[in-house]
Amino acid sequence: MQSTPRNPSNRPRIRDARDPDRCAQADARPDRTGQVDSGPVTHRLSFGTVRNDAELEAQAHNEALAFNTPYDSCVSWLRTTRDHVRVVRAGRDVVGGLVQYDMGLFLGGRSVRNFGIAGVAITPTARGRGAARSLMAATLSELHDAGVAVSTLYPTTFTLYGRAGYAVAGHRYQYRLPLAGLGRIRASGELRRQAPETDAGGLARLYRRLAASRPGWLDRNEHIWQRVHNHPAGRDVHGYVLPADDGAVDGYVVYTLGAVGRYPYDLKVRDVQVAHPDAARRILALFSDCRTLARHAIWYGPLDDPLLLAVPEVGTEISIAETWMLRIVSVGAAFTERGYPAAASARLDLDLTDDILPGNAGRWLIEIDGGEATVNRVDQDPGPDTLRMDIRALGSLYTGHLSARRLAGMKAVRGSAAALEQADRVFAAEPPSMPDYF
Incomplete structure (x- = not known):
């Protein structure tokens, strides 16, 4: 995995010209003194990048406790994203942190500079004392000074991030297609196994062309593409490509199987894109050919998903898997x-x-x-x-998630x-x- 994300729009990357370990500003303070009680001693909060391996490992411990994830996995993740980790300290102790991802967000057919926020984790002894609120405020101040347009995240709580100015701006829709009743689907075109080294460019070009017309889709950086092609637990990832006559890519699917050694299993799709209805039908034919061993194909897409439109039978389940929030920075x-x-x-x-x-x-x-x-x-x-x-109401309006009239009816506009x-x-x-x- 690359440690530095791709900058999709060639905009200048963020650089904080001020003290990287600057203390909390007035708006970022959990109280009037700018201090946090992290135990028997009250310390002033400061923010910045990771200074050394000991601080990185301390934040990995916070991540492991917060998200019930193996410590070694957290250490590996933070090492690959080290330049994008921000921590909050109480005195000399790292009491929390987060990871920033510099990437684009498509709106109106154009890529808007967007910093994704992930892994916000505070040590248990410092929770409820303003450290997370101060960390978010300091992070947003840094991004604002750099001229970043927006920030997005998947919340574990609406309260904390709502107070930081984020608003619900869209959803992550999940599709669950039962394969037993799908029957045999005949389609033209020959799928071939994906070759990551040679196919990466074609997949990226198809994705970006389709994503540009989808409000809220990411203009993916290297980290997001790595998530597509690599399972965090090291599971096998399978990919197939539908080549176009001109050498381009008309469609592709990347997926993993269910629990190792067990069947029937589910096809867990990590990414699927199709350029036209025939390509959608070819991907569905691949799913149907797996129906004797697989129960469902599960993927994520827009409400008018092209695979859904090509499914020949009823029964596909549609649900909101996650809700994402946006902040106008x-x-x-x-x-x-x-x-x-x-x-x-x-x-x-x-x-x-x-x-x-x-x-x-x-x-x-x-x-x-x-x-x-x-x-x-x-x-x-x-x-x-x-x-x-x-600013919160503007976030929901900005993506088209809520109309101005609806927001007015909610007394937000x-x-x-x-x-x-x-x-x-x-x-x-x-x-x-x-x-x-x-």
Whole structure:
């Protein structure tokens, strides 16, 4: 596994020019003193990168306790992501940390710079004392100063991350297809085994072409691609490719089997993409050919998943496997980096509140034309067409997860009917989804 993720849009990577072990700022403090009680002694919190192996191993211990994961696996994971680990210290002791992933998020057909947050873990003796809240606030401040547009995560709790300004922005949809009743499916095209070294480029090109039209899909970095092709417990991963006539890739599937040595088992799909209906039918034919030993094929995709549309019989189960959250980190970057309907011409007047990143608060004028946006600060008082909202409501609106009208009905947005309608035209899209987990 590579330790440095790919930067999909060639934007400058984050560098903190300030003290890397800077202490918590006012907004990041768990109390007025900027201290945390980690036992009998009260210590000031500080944040930064991992200084040495002892700190990395201390955070691996925190991860193992938090997520019930073998310690050695946590050490291996943090070593491969070492440059992207941030820790919080109480005095000299590492009491928690997280991992950042620099990658893109597709919205409106364009890749928005997105930092995924994973593995937020606090030692048990420091939980409930503000360390996690302070860690998130310090991390967001660092990202905001670097001009990062948005941040996403899969929450273990809505409360903590809601307080940090994240909002529910989409779901991870799971499909579970019973194979026994599928019958024999005939399809054209010859699948061949995937050759990771030679097929990687073709798979990535097909994925990115399809993902660009799916709101919420990741513009994958190296870490996410490694997760596709490698099982964390070292299980065998199987892959098949459907070549196109021109040498490109029309479809592919990557999967693992169920428990070792047991059958019937499930086909647990790690990634599947198809360029057209015939390719979808060919992948389904592969699934049906496994039906004497496999019970289900399980995969993740959008609500209008092309495999689902090609299934010839009823019975496929659709569920929400996980919910993901998004945080607007830098308002200007968030609006200028995403895409918009080419025919849309709009003028959004926003009045925002943000209790963690005050640089986002205040009036913003967003002018959209030709699929792009220009963003400017506004000093005047709000007018009748100003949309007033917190940064959390903007997160749900930004991906199209919730409409402006729905948010207004929830008392999360205030504004005129005309302003609400205009916002809904700008952000209208299919329900955002995210097949990848990080």
